[in-house]
Amino acid sequence: MKEFEIRADYTRDTIVVYQAYNKAIAKAAVENQKFSAPFSFSRMTWIKPSFLWMMERSNYGQKPNQECTLAIHIKREAWEKALVLAVLTSPEKRxxxxxxxxxxxxxxxxxxxxxxPERNIKGNKLEYRSIQVGISRYLIEEFNEDWIVKIEDYSPLVKKILSLTKQGEFNKAKKLLPIEKIYPLSYEIAQRIGSEN
Known part of the structure; x- marks a missing residue:
């Protein structure tokens, strides 16, 4: 594995990114297939294509206000538009x-x-990294109205995986993980976000 590359569950047209919310936000999002109140449109929202990094962040849906894991299918062209506009959160010399x-x-x-740092199913840090993308309030409306193709509630899957890991059944839990593969990037985008081709 190279240290900086995007791994994701994607098809020809869409890529899955994950977010974790409380039940009220998640329920409304799944019902309407877009975000609505009490979701906040005035602050940044972070999207993550790594399922296990999301699990680390939300502690498998056990952190307050992160009980529900949403799989948000967005258009690949929108994902790539976001990467073209992206600026790293620190001034990496490369x-x-x-x-x-x-x-x-x-x-x-x-x-x-x-x-x-990417995580494995036991929550241990790995040698390679996982990307997260922050959509600022200037683009949130567009993200919500134009980028999203489908929103799924993965909370039951998260609970099942958590239950298996608590029993030490890591191999069974791994079989339930979404399949993520390396996401292809143009040279320009890879340079922009500090990825390695």
Whole structure:
């Protein structure tokens, strides 16, 4: 595995990203197939294509206000648009040889990218990283209205996987994980987000 590359559950047209919310937000999102109140459109929302990184973040849906895991299928063209607009959350030298350029871009960014250590099913950090993408309030309406193709509630799946891991049945739990493969990127996008082709 290379340290910086996107792995995701995707088809020809869509990519799955994960978010975790409380029951009220999740229920409304699944029913309407888009977000609505009490979802906040005035703050940044982070989307993550790694299921296990989402599990680490929400502690398998056990953290308050993160009880429900949503699988949000968005258009690949929208995902790639977000990456084209993205600015890293820190001035990585491999992407920004001049830190002043990063400062200016960061201040005006509509999309943010952060690379965090990927996790395995036991929650251990791995040598390679997983991407998370922050959609700023300037793009949230567009994300909600135009990017989303389908929203699924993966909470029952999360509970099943958690139950198996608690019993030490890691091989059985692994079989239930969404299948993620390396997401292909153009050279320009890979350079922009500090990925490795």
């Amino acid at each position: 992407v920004y040889p001049n830190p002043k350029v990063w400062e200016e871009e960061f201040e005006n960014a509509k999309v943010y990218v952060q690379w965090d």
